[in-house]
Amino acid sequence: MAEECKISAAMVSEERSYARSYVLKVDGYSRAKALLKNGEDVASTPFSVGGHDWAVRYYPYGNDDDSTDFISLYLEPKSADAEDVKAKFTFSVLDEDGEPVPSYSCTHPIHTFSSKGDNWGYPNFVKKADLEASVHIRDDCLTIRCDVTVIHGEETTVPLTDLHQHLGDLLNNKDAADLTFQVGGQSFSAHRCVLAARSSVFKAELLGTMEESYAASPIEIRDMEADVFKSLLHFIYTDTVPPVLDVVMAGHLLVAADRYNIGRLKMICEKKLCSHIDSGMVATSLALAEQHGFHALKKACLKYLASPSNLEAMMVSDGYEHLKSSCPSVFKDLVAGILPAELKAAKDIIMTMWK
CATH class of the missing domain: 2.60.210.10 (Apoptosis, Tumor Necrosis Factor Receptor Associated Protein 2; Chain A)
Incomplete structure (x- = not known):
């Protein structure tokens, strides 16, 4: 064995x-x-x-x-x-x-x-x-x-921190919640001070100059699915992502984390997407990276597409048309990446075409 x-x-x-x-x-x-x-x-x-x-x-x-x-x-x-x-x-x-x-x-x-x-x-x-x-x-x-x-001798046992469990219970039980969010037809209760402590964007919106704009309840969050906002709240309170984080949810959470400036969640989701690049998802991931400035994800996608076979497979995927229409400038990087090194002049011309 x-x-x-x-x-x-x-x-x-x-x-x-x-x-x-x-x-x-x-x-x-x-x-x-x-x-x-x-x-x-x-x-x-x-x-x-x-x-x-x-x-x-x-x-x-x-x-x-x-x-x-x-x-x-x-x-x-x-x-x-x-x-x-x-x-x-x-x-x-x-x-x-x-x-x-x-x-x-x-x-x-x-x-x-x-x-x-x-x-x-x-x-x-x-x-x-x-x-x-x-x-x-x-x-x-x-x-x-x-x-x-x-x-050796008597010692008091100090357990690992269980702060995440207590805050998770606070979220789930809605104890002393003072905010209600309306997202995708669902309502979510939360605590103003917790959100402000974990997100600089929430802090500005809930405690700063925009506080009066968010005085009304419920607060409507647009352009986000309910399950994504639920996972976002879960991370804010517990600092953990769902045990099973698929690439689709990772992509949505990455955008949400960027929107609310939650750096650790951004890194977790971007790493997840970088490690799960295939021909079916690379066009979608590349468009996401280009639109939101996720440099590590863009670099990983371009590295994957440097292979001609991977590039051809991407061009027949469902996300290819969306990539063409939403991020046409990314194709200069694609073309420049697959040209051989000796064609440096051609690369320089391509890199200036969309300036």
Whole structure:
């Protein structure tokens, strides 16, 4: 099994010798699913924290009959002298930027491991269907961070922040909401101070010189779908995107984030679109990039279209006519990009044609 699916462990931070963080990479996610069944696991390479060796046991189909639909994760001491060792630990799925995904993170309070091999963890760490529908499995690799602190004596456990959960509950329960938005025939309640704190545009509109214009309720938002505004509010309150973010929603959210100057959401959505460019979507993405000045997305689209076969496929896609009519100037970049380097003079002429 070790040759088919490996879980490597690399230390990424160290607070003290008794508090360390390791990144675990499950290389061969689909292979592990094919080879293992419920109750079977693969162990990570050992790592050291607090004078003891540890490993993480990974069950792709859960460790018992009740967790078949889940991935199970357990921390296990490997040292022979691991008797009555107290430790607290956190498992977190990492996103493409190497940051923990709050909805896929679990923190365990202090547990006393009685001996070597006495593992402890989460039978229902994450539901496989939700994880596989997300963007967090890349190149058949799942990346998980394990934070372990070995406790010497008594220590108060400080859990991970749950601010996003409290603000999310505030949004969902509508407690003390003082704004109502009308979007696409649906009503949404929100809090003026939260929106102003998260968006400079909302701050100007709700607390600045335009405040009187937004005194009436409900406030109508035009040129935006209701589900897009709902996802925008969700991000404003929780700093997270939906677990399943498809490219169509990413495109709409990118425009919304640009409209309200929410920088982190812009970066997330633009990266999503850059990593999912194909012949069916590239014309639409390129038009979006050209119209709104998303430079990274435009660069990624032009790089994809530098291939003649990709360019030909784009020209028969549904979005091609829209690209021609809405962004004719982008074709100078397309043509200049596919001309060979020796035709520099021709490129210079093309680049001046639309000035």
